[in-house]
Amino acid sequence: ATVRSGADAALARAAGAHEVVQYSGCSRDELIRDLRALALGGMDHVVEVAFGANIEADCEVLANDGSIAAYATETATPAIPFWPLVFKNVRIFFLGSDDFPQAAKAAAAESINAMLAGGWPGFRIGKRVSLANIAEAHEYLEQRDGNGRAVVITASGQSP
Structure with missing residues (x-):
């Protein structure tokens, strides 16, 4: 890398x-x-x-x-x-x-979620927000300093 x-x-x-x-x-x-x-x-x-x-x-x-x-x-x-x-x-x-096929995107999302649930350290989460507060995720990404992704918690309540 x-x-x-x-x-x-x-x-x-x-x-x-x-x-x-x-x-x-x-x-x-x-x-x-x-x-x-x-x-x-x-x-x-x-x-x-x-x-x-x-x-x-x-x-x-x-x-x-x-x-x-x-x-x-x-x-x-x-x-x-x-x-x-x-x-x-x-x-x-x-x-x-x-332009990726929807099935490829879904398979990639499943793989990423499984890695995150398994504790893979290669994806730094900086902020978790509920779907109702998704604007906070946008603000975080626009104003943040340093590394860390914003993760939106879905209606199921599960997030990596």
Whole structure:
């Protein structure tokens, strides 16, 4: 996992990351060096939430036949290093959760709820609110400092 801070590093480790690299304060070349040291043959898969900002570095650390799952980007039309990606036979998957089939969303929610109920530490809950007070969750997310998600308790009264 690549993270911005020590707190994020601790959360990534708790979530099960085998290796964590903190990128704040280091140059792009230092980040690439550190990532290559962890995967000498290159990374098989990158999960990307800043596609446009990171695609060149991703290309440099990916193994041949590697893949990228891109969930977000900071620009609507990011430039990509086409030929370096082609020469490595990289597959890029652009994923928008709004378009996932309802059955896939339900299965993911069930899995996440089961992990949370089992005490998985990789998801920090900062605030729990009832459905009737959902506006409090929005306010918390807009004004909060630090990590932690807002969880809405449903009519069944159950929450992770």
